[in-house]
Amino acid sequence: MNDNFVIGIKKSVPVVLGYTPIGLAFGILANQQGLSIFEIFLMSFMVYAGASQFIATAMIASGVNAASIIFTVFLVNLRHMLMSASLSPYLKKVPSVVQAIISFGLTDETYAVDITYTKEHAPSASFFMGLHTVCYAAWVISTVVGGMLGNLIPDPTRWGMDYALSAMFIALLCMHIKDKRDILVAVCSAAFSLFITATVGGSWNVIIATVLAATIGVSTELWSKKLSLSSSE
Amino acid sequence: MEQKVILIIIGMSLVTYLPRMLPMVLLSKVKLPPLFLKWLQFIPVAVLSALLAPAILAPQDELSIGLDNNAFIASIPCFFVAIRTKNLFLTIVVGILAMFLLQNL
Numbered sequence: 105m106n107d108n109f110v111i112g113i114k115k116s117v118p119v120v121l122g123y124t125p126i127g128l129a130f131g132i133l134a135n136q137q138g139l140s141i142f143e144i145f146l147m148s149f150m151v152y153a154g155a156s157q158f159i160a161t162a163m164i165a166s167g168v169n170a171a172s173i174i175f176t177v178f179l180v181n182l183r184h185m186l187m188s189a190s191l192s193p194y195l196k197k198v199p200s201v202v203q204a205i206i207s208f209g210l211t212d213e214t215y216a217v218d219i220t221y222t223k224e225h226a227p228s229a230s231f232f233m234g235l236h237t238v239c240y241a242a243w244v245i246s247t248v249v250g251g252m253l254g255n256l257i258p259d260p261t262r263w264g265m266d267y268a269l270s271a272m273f274i275a276l277l278c279m280h281i282k283d284k285r286d287i288l289v290a291v292c293s294a295a296f297s298l299f300i301t302a303t304v305g306g307s308w309n310v311i312i313a314t315v316l317a318a319t320i321g322v323s324t325e326l327w328s329k330k331l332s333l334s335s336s337e
Numbered sequence: 338m339e340q341k342v343i344l345i346i347i348g349m350s351l352v353t354y355l356p357r358m359l360p361m362v363l364l365s366k367v368k369l370p371p372l373f374l375k376w377l378q379f380i381p382v383a384v385l386s387a388l389l390a391p392a393i394l395a396p397q398d399e400l401s402i403g404l405d406n407n408a409f410i411a412s413i414p415c416f417f418v419a420i421r422t423k424n425l426f427l428t429i430v431v432g433i434l435a436m437f438l439l440q441n442l
Contacts, residue, residue, distance in 0.1 A: 178352035190380035264436025271432025294390035321379035
C-alpha cells in the first residue's frame with residue numbers, strides 16, 4: 105500500500121476521536137427527532153457535514169419546508185469554498201477526477217489536517233484519500249450506531265472526548281503561525297468570527313471572518329512593502 | 338420512509354458537495370494572480386482561528402469568558418502546550434484530560 109495513504113490514516117486519529125462522540129450524539133438526537141436509521145445513514149453517507157446535519161434535522165422535525173432547509177445548509181457550507189480554494193494551488197498535478205473524490209471528504213477538521221500536512225510535505229493525493237476515508241467512515245458509522253442505540257447510552261459528549269477537535273484546532277493554529285502578521289490575521293479573524301456569532305448567529309461567521317482577516321493580512325503586507333520600497337529610494 | 342426527507346437529503350448533498358469540489362477543481366486549472374495566491378496563503382490561519390474562537394469563547398453563541406465555560410478553561414493549558422511543544426498529540430491529550438476533569442469533578 106502507498107506510504108502516504110498509511111500516513112493519512114494515522115493522521116486521522118484526532119479527527120476520529122472527535123467525530124465519534126459527536127456522531128453518536130447526532131444519531132441519538134436525529135432518532136429522537138423522528139429520523140429512521142436508514143435516513144440517518146443516508147444523510148451521513150451523502151451529506152457528511154456535522155453542523156449542517158444537526159441544523160437540518162432540527163428543521164425537519166419542526167416541519168420547515170425543503171427549500172428553506174436546503175438553502176440554510178448551503179449557507180452553512182459556503183465556508184468550504186475557501187478551504188477548497190486554498191488547497192487548489194497544491195493540487196495542480198492531481199487529475200480532476202481524483203480532486204472530485206478528495207473534495208467530497210473536505211470538512212473543517214480534515215481541511216485543518218490536510219493543509220498542515222500539505223504545507224510541510226510534498227502534496228499527496230494518497231494522503232488525502234487515507235485521511236478522508238477513515239474520517240468519513242468514522243462519521244457514518246458513529247451516527248448510525250448512535251441512531252440504533254438511541255437512549256440506551258448516556259450523553260456521549262460528557263467524557264470530554266469531543267473536545268479533541270478544539271484541542272486539535274489550537275495545536276494546528278499554533279503550527280501555522282509563523283510571524284507577527286499571522287498573529288494579526290488570527291486575532292482579527294477570531295474577533296470577527298465572535299462578533300458575527302454573537303450578533304447574527306453562527307452560519308456566516310467563518311466565511312466572513314476569514315475573507316476579512318485574509319484581506320487584512322494581504323493589505324498589511326502590501327503596505328509594509330510599499331513603505332520599504334519608498335524608504336530605499 | 339418519508340419522501341420529503343429523502344428529497345431534502347439529496348438537496349443537502351448537492352449544496353454541500355459543490356462548494357467543496359468546484360473551487361479545487363476549477364482553480365487548480367488556471368494560473369492565479371500572485372495577489373490572489375498571497376491572499377489564499379492567509380486562509381489557513383484565518384479559517385482555523387474563525388472556527389476555533391466561537392467554539393471556545395462562545396460555545397452557546399454568546400461571548401463567555403469565565404469559570405463556567407469549560408471549553409475556555411481547557412483551552413488555556415492547550416495553548417500553553419501547543420505553543421511550547423508544537424505537538425498535536427500532546428495538545429489533544431491535555432485538552433481531553435482537562436475537559437474530563439472539568440466535567441466530572
